[in-house]
Amino acid sequence: MSKPVIATATLAGCFGCHMSILDIDEKILDLIELVEFNKSPIDDIKNFTKKCDIGLIEGGCCNSENVHVLKDFRKNCNTLISLGECAIMGGLPACRNPIPIKECLEEAYLNGPSVKGHNESGIIPNDDEIPMMLDKVYPCHEIVKIDYFLPGCPPSAELIWNALTALITGNEMELPYEVIKFD
């Protein structure tokens, strides 16, 4: 049997969940034996080169590019997992949700104390290369179907390890209290 293929991505997140993936320490050597990585910041593969078994998504969607990446993952991964608070609920980035995006942009580029008087042309960055901001930050399952949710900020390395091994081996996942308690 060929190795299961894993892809990962960070959307509107802080890379903390990815750090947590790396935090499995020396077990990463076991992991590489067990699986193959495709599109992921870990191996810097930019585009999918084959269909993947498992996709891990860190972060929610705050702009159009996040949405495209997420949809691309859904298309190319058999199982898609929301990894961590931001992917599941929007997390810290979603703190902007009660404020209209127009107000956010104007505060950041026109009216905020650090920009007021320094943006003479009064332009809010609008180059075509810049992704378009969404009206609010969306958790991933509000954009595409998500199969599993791994909670935590970040989910502990052990939780990620347990989840991946369970998925790969087909065994039931171990969820001891320690790995899902957050207080």
Added chain:
Amino acid sequence: MENNTVHSAIRKYNQDKTRLMDILIEIQDNENHISDDAVRIISEKLGLSIVDVEQTISFYHFLSKESLGKYTIYLNNSVISNMKGRQIVAETFENEAGCKFGEVTEDGIIGLFDTACIGMSDQEPAALINGSVFIHLTSFRVKKIVRDMRAGKDVKKMHTSYLGDGQNKSEYLNSVVRNNIMRMGPVLSDDYNPGTIIMKNLAQLTPEQVIEEIKTSNIRGRGGAGFPTGLKWEFCRKAKGDKKYVLCNADEGEPGTFKDRVILTERPKLLFEGMVIAGYSIGATEGILYLRYEYKYLKHYLENILEEAREKNLLGKDIGGIKGFNFDIRIQLGAGAYICGEESALIESAEGKRGEPRDRPPFPVEKGYNDCPTVVNNVETLCSVVKIMLNGGEWYSSLGTRESTGTKILSISGDCRYPGIYEVEWGLSINEMLDMVGATDIQAVQVGGPSGSLIGPEEFDRILCYSDLATGGSLMIFNNKRYLLKDVVLNFTEFFIEESCGSCVPCRSMTPLLKQKLEKILNGNGVANDLEDLPKWGELMKINRCGLGHTAANPILTSLKNFRHLYEEKLERGKEYETGFNLEQAVSESCEATKRVPDF
């Protein structure tokens, strides 16, 4: 000048922090808002923190730290109001006033606001303007009202139509509200001379004998929950406490209910007599009528009746010549919160706090108002009690069905020829009810208000009683032209979201999630799975603390159960999963701000 109002309100209520609600309402009514200064002064004088005062203000719909305009208009946005033409009325208000709902005009004269059902479902669209009720609004009428406001006219002089019927036209009310009493029964009948029981019968009976009579009648609470009244009184009588209280729940916030308003207008003496009998039975010395803010126009009238009762020795000391039986009643105004109809929230509110339900036990009969044993009874229950004492418990239990004895006063509104108040014996079927009110071509009936259930024609042979269709009395009728899911179910769900106190997570968060799902389905993005999710998610509502939380998902859950085809015909076929996310729509606001054209 504003500080004068604040100081005089504080003096009027003896710097008593349990009267915070009264103080805040007085300031709000005089100054159109409660300023930072007022909050500071209140907190100093009452020995409360600033936050204590502010959290009470922020809890209630009719209290505000922002100015709400010299004329504050609260237009009802209930289902029935919408059905009866609210939209054109609202648009006319906006056009004529020059501001949107939720705003105050630049000159500070007119403020336009939405509000939940104001208890006028038989005469909608209706609005409260500076506490005065305006009914049967049309765009023609609205134009005149706005012109009058611009001219600085007193709201009481803005009424152009003739005054309402019965006591509504009395000098203390001067109101255009209609009673619409369509059917009287033994409770509403006007052949009784109030005060007779107190003057003639009470002295011969021990409190235990009164409770025994009430127990014989088998009457159950008329607010909706249906707890046996005699038992409640007995518990309270036996509870230890130096001081006990009788609270009358006149918060009547369940959309579509208005029977208490009519009782308070036409039979207030009966109600007060019922409160005295309750006081005698449990050994209370004080009664409080908790009157919803929407009915503030009745306050002066009711206070006058209380004053008359004191003069006749029906209230006060040694009532009815019974030595040592002292009992008096005061009126406590609410300030706009549906949840205050829940008895423990009502007690909290009457103590001057946020109306958040308490954990139970202890129940109010042991630890209620000011931690003293308290009975909380509905207006109609207390009125029925007088007739039970007059004619006997046996007589009362011969009415209605075996386990739902007596009569029920129904508030009937919506698509029928004769909306209004009907007193009927328990056991009436929905079909009979529809015949009674002249309703034909009916698609659905909402029994018991938004917290009750939406039923269709195949269930119209079910009967009104505690073991089948229990109801606090709200019956809303919808004909076949109504768009049930959007106009009724969505409106009710939004009502619960607005009225949640926010204390329990499922009530605060799940209700909006259910609403999102309903909207997704209405937008044509629903899939079969969504219909499975709704009842599963709705299960979680059971862990909420109070009745509001338990029933907030009912509009969706009962309509899904009884009108599943309406949901199913909206679903996208052949799709397993659909979020309904629309990228173009999601980026439109930021693109407008940055002057970009979405290009994917």
